Amino acid sequence: MRASERAYATLLDEIQTGALAPGTVLGEVEQSTRLGVSRTPLREALRRLASDGLVIQASPRVTVVAGIDADDIRALFDLRRALETEAARLAAQRGDRRVFLALAAEFERVDTADADDYYALIARFDAAIDAAVDNSYLSAALRSVRTHLVRVRRMARDNPLRLSASAREHELIARAIGSGDPELAAHATHVHLHNAFTTILEALTEDPS
Template sequence: MTDEKPLELSQGQEAYRRILDEIRAGHLMPGDRLMEVELAKRLGFSRTPVREAIRQLESDGVVTHVPRVGAAIRRLDHAEISELYDMRTVLEGTAARFAARAASEVELAELADIHAAMAAGDGDPFVLNRQFHAALLDAARNRFLMKAVASIHTTLLILGPTTLREEERAEDALREHAAILEGLQARDQDAAEQAMRAHIAAAHRARLRQLRRG
């Protein structure tokens, strides 16, 4: 029994990651029921790790329990979406400020490389965007800030596919990243924070446009 526990926990974490991937890709949408048996079969797990994953998603605020229905992907209302983006603005703006002060030259070079790859179209823009933000958070050197941002990003997955799939938004985001990078490289904490705040505000507007279009 003792020997099986770590394996079961590992499977639960993998099931959690796989379900998040399904939400991120738009295969699971707000309001969709999470059926343990169906998910276990589709993802190739037993029901126990899937049940653990659903509990974790409930704890994260991604899944809710609907009476007489069971577990389902949460629906975020307009106010909740605005509140989440408001928190992103504050937290990621602060991360940019901290990174301008604390980032090493190696970390700044990594951010520049990710930005260059995104500008050249060398890779999936969504993946590169995630890498850029993750590298900036690492450079901010604050574990509590990193945890808070990760929690918000997990909840925002409910909204579905990234707005970066739209060509115009991807081009705008690239320019916004350039402004953030410029502030970081100059060690200008105010400029880095303001550029990040502008970036998140633009992402918020793009998301609302996407949701209005349905």
């Protein structure tokens, strides 16, 4: 892996997990030393993160981790709703039904107490959606949304009831796709996103930090 890719992957993970909080200053000297890369690949990594919308240039020499607030989350879910409902609808029309019925069975029995395993299952579900839709433009847009979604999901991560409900909602979406029912798949996706959005906003209100 190239030095710039390694630096990008590390910083991306730290931003998404909250290890680098919003507003954290990413000084070139400090970060290049910490990550064990020279300043040129670090700058390449920071440019990619800026393109992702995860860092901003506070000044020509100061880069900071971008914040995320209720308005950002609302805008993200507006886009997510449009993309994911259409992707679910197309997957029900084009996808391998056996793949989604198998995923539905996994969602039915998944242990949401292990959040990492649960989100790994969601990642496989997302990949199956992308493969079924087979539309590079839609998949690229969804990847961009998911990059930010990882940060937002942390707000619901410690809510056991929400994770359990989310698993049931994903099971319904997967079964609708597996049954070849585009409208049910789209509707179930819409309901899931509404519930997720409501929970995340509630968590943000409780913990404004």
